[in-house]
Amino acid sequence: xxxxxxxxxxxxxxxxxxxxxxxxxxxxxxxxxxxxxxxxxxxxxxxxxxxxxxxxxxxxxxxxxxxxxxxxxxxxxxxxxxxxxxxxxxxxxxxxxxxxxxxxxxxxxxxxxxxxxxxxxxxxxxxxxxxxxxxxxxxxxxxxxxxxxxxxxxxxxxxxxxxxxxxxxxxxxxxxxxxxxxxxxxxxxxxxxxxxxxxxxxxxxxxxxxxxxxxxxxxxxxxxxxxxxxxxxxxxxxxxxxxxxxxxxxxxxxxxxxxxxxxxxxxxxxxxxxxxxxxxxxxxxxxxxxxxxxxxxxxxxxxxxxxxxxxxxxxxxxxxxxxxxxxxxxxxxxxxxxxxxxxxxxxxxxxx
Amino acid sequence: xxxxxxxxxxxxxxxxxxxxxxxxxxxxxxxxxxxxxxxxxxxxxxxxxxxxxxxxxxxxxxxxxxxxxxxxxxxxxxxxxxxxxxxxxxxxxxxxxxxxxxxxxxxxxxxxxxxxxxxxxxxxxxxxxxxxxxxxxxxxxxxxxxxxxxxxxxxxxxxxxxxxxxxxxxxxxxxxxxxxxxxxxxxxxxxxxxxxxxxxxxxxxxxxxxxxxxxxxxxxxxxxxxxxxxxxxxxxxxxxxxxxxxxxxxxxxxxxxxxxxxxxxxxxxxxxxxxxxxxxxxxxxxxxxxxxxxxxxxxxxxxxxxxxxxxxxxxxxxxxxxxxxxxxxxxxxxxxxxxxxxxxxxxxxxxxxxxxxxxxxxxxxxxxxxxxxxxxxxxxxxxxxxxxxxxxxxxxxxxxxxxxxxxxxxxxxxxxxxxxxxxxxxxxxxxxxxxxxxxxxxxxxxxxxxxxxxxxxxxxxxxxxxxxxxxxxxxxxxxxxxxxxxxxxxxxxxxxxxxxxxxxxxxxxxxxxxxxxxxxxxxxxxxxxxxxxxxxxxxxxxxxxxxxxxxxxxxxxxxxxxxxxxxxxxxxxxxxxxxxxxxxxxxxxxxxxxxxxxxxxxxxxxxxxxxxxxxxxxxxxxxxxxxxxxxxxxxxxx
Numbered sequence: 001x002x003x004x005x006x007x008x009x010x011x012x013x014x015x016x017x018x019x020x021x022x023x024x025x026x027x028x029x030x031x032x033x034x035x036x037x038x039x040x041x042x043x044x045x046x047x048x049x050x051x052x053x054x055x056x057x058x059x060x061x062x063x064x065x066x067x068x069x070x071x072x073x074x075x076x077x078x079x080x081x082x083x084x085x086x087x088x089x090x091x092x093x094x095x096x097x098x099x100x101x102x103x104x105x106x107x108x109x110x111x112x113x114x115x116x117x118x119x120x121x122x123x124x125x126x127x128x129x130x131x132x133x134x135x136x137x138x139x140x141x142x143x144x145x146x147x148x149x150x151x152x153x154x155x156x157x158x159x160x161x162x163x164x165x166x167x168x169x170x171x172x173x174x175x176x177x178x179x180x181x182x183x184x185x186x187x188x189x190x191x192x193x194x195x196x197x198x199x200x201x202x203x204x205x206x207x208x209x210x211x212x213x214x215x216x217x218x219x220x221x222x223x224x225x226x227x228x229x230x231x232x233x234x235x236x237x238x239x240x241x242x243x244x245x246x247x248x249x250x251x252x253x254x255x256x257x258x259x260x261x262x263x264x265x266x267x268x269x270x271x272x273x274x275x276x277x278x279x280x281x282x283x284x285x286x287x288x289x290x291x292x293x294x295x296x297x298x299x300x301x302x303x304x305x306x307x308x309x310x311x312x313x314x315x316x317x318x319x320x321x322x323x324x325x326x327x328x329x330x331x332x333x334x335x336x337x338x339x340x341x342x343x344x345x346x347x348x349x350x351x352x
Numbered sequence: 353x354x355x356x357x358x359x360x361x362x363x364x365x366x367x368x369x370x371x372x373x374x375x376x377x378x379x380x381x382x383x384x385x386x387x388x389x390x391x392x393x394x395x396x397x398x399x400x401x402x403x404x405x406x407x408x409x410x411x412x413x414x415x416x417x418x419x420x421x422x423x424x425x426x427x428x429x430x431x432x433x434x435x436x437x438x439x440x441x442x443x444x445x446x447x448x449x450x451x452x453x454x455x456x457x458x459x460x461x462x463x464x465x466x467x468x469x470x471x472x473x474x475x476x477x478x479x480x481x482x483x484x485x486x487x488x489x490x491x492x493x494x495x496x497x498x499x500x501x502x503x504x505x506x507x508x509x510x511x512x513x514x515x516x517x518x519x520x521x522x523x524x525x526x527x528x529x530x531x532x533x534x535x536x537x538x539x540x541x542x543x544x545x546x547x548x549x550x551x552x553x554x555x556x557x558x559x560x561x562x563x564x565x566x567x568x569x570x571x572x573x574x575x576x577x578x579x580x581x582x583x584x585x586x587x588x589x590x591x592x593x594x595x596x597x598x599x600x601x602x603x604x605x606x607x608x609x610x611x612x613x614x615x616x617x618x619x620x621x622x623x624x625x626x627x628x629x630x631x632x633x634x635x636x637x638x639x640x641x642x643x644x645x646x647x648x649x650x651x652x653x654x655x656x657x658x659x660x661x662x663x664x665x666x667x668x669x670x671x672x673x674x675x676x677x678x679x680x681x682x683x684x685x686x687x688x689x690x691x692x693x694x695x696x697x698x699x700x701x702x703x704x705x706x707x708x709x710x711x712x713x714x715x716x717x718x719x720x721x722x723x724x725x726x727x728x729x730x731x732x733x734x735x736x737x738x739x740x741x742x743x744x745x746x747x748x749x750x751x752x753x754x755x756x757x758x759x760x761x762x763x764x765x766x767x768x769x770x771x772x773x774x775x776x777x778x779x780x781x782x783x784x785x786x787x788x789x790x791x792x793x794x795x796x797x798x799x800x801x802x803x804x805x806x807x808x809x810x811x812x813x814x815x816x817x818x819x820x821x822x823x824x825x826x827x828x829x830x831x832x833x834x835x836x837x838x839x840x841x842x843x844x845x846x847x848x849x850x851x852x853x854x855x856x857x858x859x860x861x862x863x864x865x866x867x868x869x870x871x872x873x874x875x876x877x878x879x880x881x882x883x884x885x886x887x888x889x890x891x892x893x894x895x896x897x898x899x900x901x902x903x904x905x906x907x908x909x910x911x912x913x914x915x916x917x918x919x920x921x922x923x924x925x926x927x928x929x930x931x932x933x934x935x936x937x938x939x940x941x942x943x944x945x946x947x948x949x950x951x952x953x954x955x956x957x958x959x960x961x962x963x964x965x966x967x968x969x970x971x972x973x974x975x976x977x978x979x980x981x982x983x984x985x986x987x988x989x990x
Contacts, residue, residue, distance in 0.1 A: 064818065064820075064859075065813065065814045065817055067439065067859075073523055074852075074857045074858065076515060076519045079512050079516075083513075108574075111431055112431050113431070113432050122595050123596065181630055182630055185630050185633075185636075193634050197630040197631035198620075198622050198627040198630075198636075199598070199621065199636075201597070202636075203598040203600050297623045298624060299627065300623040300624070300627055302594070302595065302621070306596065307596075310429075315814055
């Protein structure tokens with residue numbers, strides 16, 4: 001196995017983002033963690049600056065957008081500009097933005113005239129529920145199919161799984177969503193629909209278990225759409241990693257020990273082939289909060305993706321910046337977690 | 353401008369399109385194996401959980417009988433539940449149901465009593481005295497008095513935060529007082545003919561209970577008005593609200609204008625009309641509105657559903673930049689100079705085949721546009737007559753341009769003799785609007801026939817608005833709707849709506865500015881005789897029509913549908929009726945709606961649901977058990 005490490009060690013180290021000098025012993029965990037934390041903080045600050053600059057450059061007049069169609073006098077619009085801080089210079093606004101963010105204030109949304117943190121808070125749980133469930137299911141389904149397809153490359157299961165997953169991957173999300181929605185909520189031909197057409201719950205149903213079941217029922221279609229569209233990437237990555245392992249001598253050794261084929265796969269091949277998938281899962285977990293605008297729109301799911309799209313239309317800068325901060329923070333945090341976990345999963349990261 | 357039913361662009365699906373297939377291997381396998389197995393177990397249990405949930409959840413709203421009216425949340429949603437701050441139609445619609453107003457507006461545009469039983473004006477037309485209905489109570493039992501109304505108006509007049517949403521409606525108020533519990537006296541600075549549109553449901557000022565709101569004045573800006581049930585008065589009491597999800601109401605059976613025929617109402621948020629239509633068909637909703645022609649035609653033949661048209665309360669057309677300038681006359685922006693020539697604008701107006709657009713884009717579910725005010729305000733309607741009409745006539749359009757000296761170049765595009773620039777215009781359209789895309793394609797083709805090139809530029813609404821305000825545009829596609837009082841819609845065409853000398857502020861919509869128009873605008877504000885006022889509004893529309901800076905193309909009919917097996921008494925109106933003021937549903941629609949008698953419901957669904965779900969559970973469970981057994985047995989064998 002030593003020769004395999006030699007071939008791939010460099011790539012693994014790079015992917016894990018380990019610091020350059022590779023001579024230190026692996027026992028310096030606090031130091032490792034500290035460097036990672038500093039790096040994460042720097043990335044976060046950089047995204048703050050980028051976010052502010054990008055949003056400030058957006059060509060638009062938010063006051064016009066907010067008041068359009070409502071009888072609004074000049075005085076009201078001027079007052080609104082003052083209230084929103086639009087009369088301040090860009091450096092002034094940047095200063096306030098940074099100090100507010102660092103002290104944990106996300107400002108007040110222009111469009112909803114409410115604290116950004118409460119708007120985000122309201123929508124965090126629905127997004128986590130939808131994206132979390134969809135991610136868990138697509139990871140489980142994707143990896144399971146990927147392992148089996150790769151192990152029996154060219155088998156009927158492989159051909160069906162690869163074909164189906166790639167087809168679904170190429171389908172536009174909103175289109176698939178609409179088709180599923182019509183099929184399962186309205187019904188087609190003699191088949192009656194039986195799932196709700198949108199929303200997160202039936203407001204008429206209240207009380208403990210009934211409510212939980214009702215939310216679960218509402219979750220089925222959006223979750224199914226997400227899973228169908230994204231599980232292909234796990235299939236593809238897992239499948240090719242497994243195929244890479246197929247010829248490895250250690251599998252021969254395992255078989256020579258007398259292990260059943262299933263056990264060779266489960267105990268030896270899969271663990272070795274899992275790292276690329278772990279990378280991808282964590283990359284995905286970081287973007288979970290961003291939600292899926294299209295799925296949330298098709299199924300009227302009250303999530304964060306929907307909120308940032310609404311903010312973009314005005315544009316509602318405090319809200320946009322708020323969601324931007326939350327999204328980038330979650331990506332950075334997940335990368336940090338991945339870095340730390342690699343250290344435990346992959347001895348080569350530790351060894352540096 | 354706000355478009356409700358548009359598809360969103362597909363977004364890229366995260367970082368995964370290109371797979372990084374670096375090679376990784378591991379020396380130890382033990383830790384991962386555990387993790388892997390746990391993950392599988394977790395996923396399986398989740399799958400099973402979900403499936404079980406499907407099986408156990410009750411069938412689609414099976415048991416609401418006649419007690420609950422199920423409506424969609426209006427427009428693009430609710431921005432705030434604070435009536436002093438909210439702008440969105442969805443919020444205004446909620447307030448119409450839970451807060452009172454001084455008076456209502458009937459379908460024909462006349463004012464009818466609500467909180468006020470009657471009203472009188474003084475000789476000089478500056479003082480209005482409203483008699484407030486005696487004996488009405490807020491939902492917490494406290495009496496509703498004239499003082500509540502006076503307090504609400506005064507707060508908006510004196511507190512700039514409270515003026516956020518409705519400040520302009522009281523701009524002409526000098527004082528509002530309540531000499532006793534049933535008398536409200538409003539003194540205005542100038543005579544105000546539109547007084548009976550100031551506090552009406554949906555588009556006017558909702559009156560709030562003083563005893564509740566007094567303590568929130570200091571933090572008005574941050575007050576979300578979210579202690580349920582919300583103390584108010586109206587046909588409904590708001591008992592629960594979840595942002596982007598739903599609003600729940602109980603009926604107020606003692607409502608002064610008649611008791612609602614339902615015991616409860618639920619408004620649910622649907623973020624796209626296709627989903628709302630699906631919800632109507634599956635019984636999750638009783639009513640949908642804001643349909644597009646395709647959705648409307650699809651619902652038209654459905655059993656148990658009635659799809660209907662209402663008279664249009666919106667114009668759709670183009671705005672032409674006839675010379676963007678500030679209030680003091682300074683030119684601003686980058687508009688094409690040739691559009692300042694009324695002849696060029698006339699030629700554009702004559703090049704548009706409106707009937708074809710009505711037919712091809714709106715599937716004949718619209719009226720050919722001409723007048724600035726939509727057909728939902730028949731009392732102010734105006735139509736161009738005979739020779740004044742700029743009908744579709746490309747030959748005439750060409751000859752108008754020829755006579756004015758715009759010669760065609762070798763490429764067939766005309767050249768402006770003064771600026772020497774080709775007649776090449778930017779045509780800004782809303783990138784999220786399907787109708788804009790279709791209409792602009794027709795326009796570009798027709799303009800080409802008269803030697804004018806249109807460069808279609810799709811932009812976001814906010815970018816279009818920003819460019820408009822700066823004068824950086826030639827032609828824009830736009831659309832406006834109005835409530836019962838068209839003052840605002842007419843006001844955005846006055847000179848005072850132009851930006852100030854620094855090029856800021858202003859709510860102008862096309863940089864239109866005309867002395868005669870402004871004079872008429874001032875006169876109509878104090879024209880107390882309805883006939884006289886209508887005459888003035890018609891003259892104003894004639895001026896706008898001749899200028900061709902706002903070229904109307906069509907007035908789309910409102911398209912809506914409801915379930916006849918669930919609900920009765922929906923105000924359906926007609927596309928060509930004498931007017932139905934469409935924002936009215938918030939009050940009149942929900943009041944009129946009654947449970948349908950038809951006993952046949954779509955109850956057949958639930959059996960299938962349970963059957964199908966049970967089957968799914970069995971299959972999944974069996975699969976899970978099989979896998980686990982196989983796994984454990986192989987573990988044993990090892």
